[in-house]
Amino acid sequence: MEQIKVMVNGIPGNMAVNVAKHVINDSMFELIPYALTGPEITETEYTLDSTVISLIHPQESDKAIAEIKEKENYFVSVDYSHPSSVNSNAGFYCKYNLPFVMGTTGGDRKLLEDTVCSSSIPAVIAQNMAKQIVGFQAMMEYAAKTFPDLFKGYSLEIKESHQKGKADTSGTAKAMIGYFNDLGTPFSENDITKERDPEVQKNVWGIPEEYLEGHGWHTYTLVSSDKTVRFAFSHNVNGRDVYAKGTLDAVSYIDKKVKAGEKGKVYTMIDVLKGRN
Amino acid sequence: MEQIKVMVNGIPGNMAVNVAKHVINDSMFELIPYALTGPEITETEYTLDSTVISLIHPQESDKAIAEIKEKENYFVSVDYSHPSSVNSNAGFYCKYNLPFVMGTTGGDRKLLEDTVCSSSIPAVIAQNMAKQIVGFQAMMEYAAKTFPDLFKGYSLEIKESHQKGKADTSGTAKAMIGYFNDLGTPFSENDITKERDPEVQKNVWGIPEEYLEGHGWHTYTLVSSDKTVRFAFSHNVNGRDVYAKGTLDAVSYIDKKVKAGEKGKVYTMIDVLKGRN
Numbered sequence: 001m002e003q004i005k006v007m008v009n010g011i012p013g014n015m016a017v018n019v020a021k022h023v024i025n026d027s028m029f030e031l032i033p034y035a036l037t038g039p040e041i042t043e044t045e046y047t048l049d050s051t052v053i054s055l056i057h058p059q060e061s062d063k064a065i066a067e068i069k070e071k072e073n074y075f076v077s078v079d080y081s082h083p084s085s086v087n088s089n090a091g092f093y094c095k096y097n098l099p100f101v102m103g104t105t106g107g108d109r110k111l112l113e114d115t116v117c118s119s120s121i122p123a124v125i126a127q128n129m130a131k132q133i134v135g136f137q138a139m140m141e142y143a144a145k146t147f148p149d150l151f152k153g154y155s156l157e158i159k160e161s162h163q164k165g166k167a168d169t170s171g172t173a174k175a176m177i178g179y180f181n182d183l184g185t186p187f188s189e190n191d192i193t194k195e196r197d198p199e200v201q202k203n204v205w206g207i208p209e210e211y212l213e214g215h216g217w218h219t220y221t222l223v224s225s226d227k228t229v230r231f232a233f234s235h236n237v238n239g240r241d242v243y244a245k246g247t248l249d250a251v252s253y254i255d256k257k258v259k260a261g262e263k264g265k266v267y268t269m270i271d272v273l274k275g276r277n
Numbered sequence: 278m279e280q281i282k283v284m285v286n287g288i289p290g291n292m293a294v295n296v297a298k299h300v301i302n303d304s305m306f307e308l309i310p311y312a313l314t315g316p317e318i319t320e321t322e323y324t325l326d327s328t329v330i331s332l333i334h335p336q337e338s339d340k341a342i343a344e345i346k347e348k349e350n351y352f353v354s355v356d357y358s359h360p361s362s363v364n365s366n367a368g369f370y371c372k373y374n375l376p377f378v379m380g381t382t383g384g385d386r387k388l389l390e391d392t393v394c395s396s397s398i399p400a401v402i403a404q405n406m407a408k409q410i411v412g413f414q415a416m417m418e419y420a421a422k423t424f425p426d427l428f429k430g431y432s433l434e435i436k437e438s439h440q441k442g443k444a445d446t447s448g449t450a451k452a453m454i455g456y457f458n459d460l461g462t463p464f465s466e467n468d469i470t471k472e473r474d475p476e477v478q479k480n481v482w483g484i485p486e487e488y489l490e491g492h493g494w495h496t497y498t499l500v501s502s503d504k505t506v507r508f509a510f511s512h513n514v515n516g517r518d519v520y521a522k523g524t525l526d527a528v529s530y531i532d533k534k535v536k537a538g539e540k541g542k543v544y545t546m547i548d549v550l551k552g553r554n
Contacts, residue, residue, distance in 0.1 A: 132499075132506060135427045139416045147550045150412045222409075229409060229519045232511040242506045273424045 004029050004255045005075035007068070007098075009036035009089065011046050011053055014214070015080040015103065015240055020048055022244040029248065032072050036061055036089065038082055058088075065096050076251045076258075079104050087111055094119035099258050101250040103129045103243065105171065116266045122257040126269040127171050129246035133235055134269040137175060144182035152184030153225040161195035161205055161217040169194060172235075173218055185222065211238040246272075281306050281532045282352035284345070284375075286313035286366065288323050288330055291491070292357040292380065292517055297325055299521040306525065309349050313338055313366065315359055335365075342373050353528045353535075356381050364388055371396035376535045378527040380406045380520065382448065393543045399534040403546040404448050406523035410512055411546040414452060421459035429461030431499040431506075438472035438482055438494040446471060449512075450495055462499065488515040523549075 006023045008031065010016030016035065023031040035046065037055040046053045056064045077098045079089050083106025090112050093100045099121045102112075116123045128134055143150060158177070160170045169189055177187050201207040207215055217236040223229070237243075246269065253272045257265070283300045285308065287293030293312065300308040312323070314332040323330045333341045354375045356366050360383025367389050370377045376398045379389075393400045405411055420427060435454070437447045446466055454464050478484040484492055494513040500506070514520075523546065530549045534542070 130506070132427060132431075132501075132508065135420055135424045136508070138423070139420045142419045143412060143416045146415070147412045150409060150550065154409075224409075224519065226518060228515040229407070230511070230513045231409065231413070232509070234507070234509040236507045238505040241503060242501065273427065 001028070003027070004251060005032050005072055006030065006078060006251055007032045007034060007072075007075050008078045008080070010079060010081035010104070011035040011037060011048075011055065012041065012043070013080055013082075015243065016078070017046075017048065018240045019078055019080060019244045019247050020053070022241070022248055024049060024051060026248060029251065032068070032075055034064065034068050036081070036092075038085065061092065065092075065098075069096065074258075076101065076254055078102075078247060078251065080247075083107050087115070090115045090123075093123070094121060097121055099123060099254050101125075101247055101254055103127070103247055113266050117264050120263045122254055122262045122265045122267065124250040124254050124267045124269070124272060126250070126272075129243045129250065129269060130237060131246045131249065131269060131273055132242070133172060133237070134246075135273055136233075136235060137172070137179075138270055138273075140176060140179040144179040148182050149184035151180070151222050151231075154185050154222040154229075154231075155225070156180055156185040156187045156191075157193070157219075157221045157223075158187065158191065159193040159195070159219045159221075161201050161207060161215065163213050163215060164196050164198055165213075166196065170216060170218065172216070176218075176220060180220070180222075208238060214239050278305070280304070281528060282309050282349055283307065283355060283528055284309045284311060284313075284349075284352050285355045285357070287356060287358035287381070288312040288314060288325075288332065289318065289320070290357055290359075292520065293355075294323075294325065295517045296355055296357060296521045296524050297330070299518070299525055301326060301328060303525060306528065309345065309352055311341065311345050313358070313369075315362065338369065342369075342375075346373065351535075353378065353531055355379075355524060355528065357524075360384050364392070367392045367400075370400070371398060374398055376400060376531050378402075378524055378531055380404070380524055390543050394541050397540045399531055399539040399542045399544065401527040401531050401544045401546070401549060403527070403549075406520045406527065406546060407514060408523045408526065408546060408550055409519070410449060410514070411523075412550055413510075413512060414449070414456075415547055415550075417453060417456040421456040425459055426461035428457070428499050428508075430502040431462050431508075432502070433457055433462040433464045433468075434470070434496075434498045434500075435464065435468065436470040436472070436496045436498075438478050438484060438492065440490050440492060441473050441475055442490075443473065447493060447495060449493070453495075453497060457497070485515060491516050 006029050008016050008020040023029045033053045035053050039058050077100040079102040081104050086104050086107025101124045105127045160173050198212045215238050219234040222231040250272050283306050285297040300306045310330045312330050316335050354377040356379040358381050363381050363384025378401045382404045437450050475489045492515050496511040499508040527549050
């Protein structure tokens, strides 16, 4: 079976490095040793195991990509860069006909989609690449549409814990609020209990020490007005491996789309999930 | 608004008595003071608050129902009797054109459905009347159909606790196993951890003492092969009120169907859930 070549952009960011590791360790894929990086990065190389990856800075990217395309021919690009680069990077991939998988959050999402739709490439774009969490969100969306007010009269509690650096509310928790609202439980983003204190995370939540710097734990609890019924849904992710695995599934998916001749189309992780079979 | 008359059969069984209480306490409904009962019951009356309910034994049921229909005219029957009476009771309701809601488990389910389909009445038949649990099962069924193998490679643990008297495995847990199998996690009924010891329920599970004799707690836990991702879904029911409330929603639903002229149709709680809006 032919390996799929992958260029991972956003190195030395945590998530990009993690995906690059998974590419190196999976025989279905081959990492090409170049990576777009941000203007604030001063290094010109990043060494991952025994692979030396050349870091390409914005001002040299046009020249570099021509050489890389000439040398590598076809490959899939993965983008875990920075919210401020979302739209410029998408424009770059479209300009140079580079099919891509983007897990970077932020930016102008509408413009992002429009850019791909008017291009000659397909792309998978998703703010959460963990397939099982995306599947769980789809379940909740189904319930919200099919059984509105199913939990009317129930009280809702949402608790989430993420590494100390994460300033904003979990995007997953925010999406879930919309579904719970449709299911009949009033709730707003301010009602989420956010935990960012490593001491509490370790001692009260029981989050393993090695994951205090990278985790996403969520629990949604529903209690009936007479207190006799209690539902609880949790999804606890330690580290970033699950996102890297989902990203590689998205790479395989977009590779099939490229080979099927699809152009100018944006796919989500729901498409990837459904397309696995 | 006109009250819906309800005859609750299976008194003095726990579930039937509980539904009868809810009928009395809900101004949308009126309890008619008669109840079919089993051949093993020696009492001829059951007093609920200030209502004296005549218990009708099998050998006198044909004569009694003629008098009750003459006196009460139209009413909806609710059946929480015994697995051994499921088919004979359904035959009785169909013979006398009594639209019904049946929460009784067991019996020949195919014959049960056929009996209603060849009759002139509609019926709601469900082995679980707790709307939120039925909705959750529908969510899981949707995921199993839409995203097969979503949890491939994950290990599954199912734990359930019910009152000491319950000999068999939870029907809800059994239904869930099928969905989890489709989602990629091998599991059989024997793998379920069943708790029936009141001391453990109280001290380890934290089930309130007053519900040791009537509860259904379920937890499904999925862990990824690399142990970094953990999902847990719980639904804990104390007492029987949630089932009684669902039963009354089913009564309202079947009343609408009767008034719309529906005949020979079996509805499930999924229909009731969808029909609420």
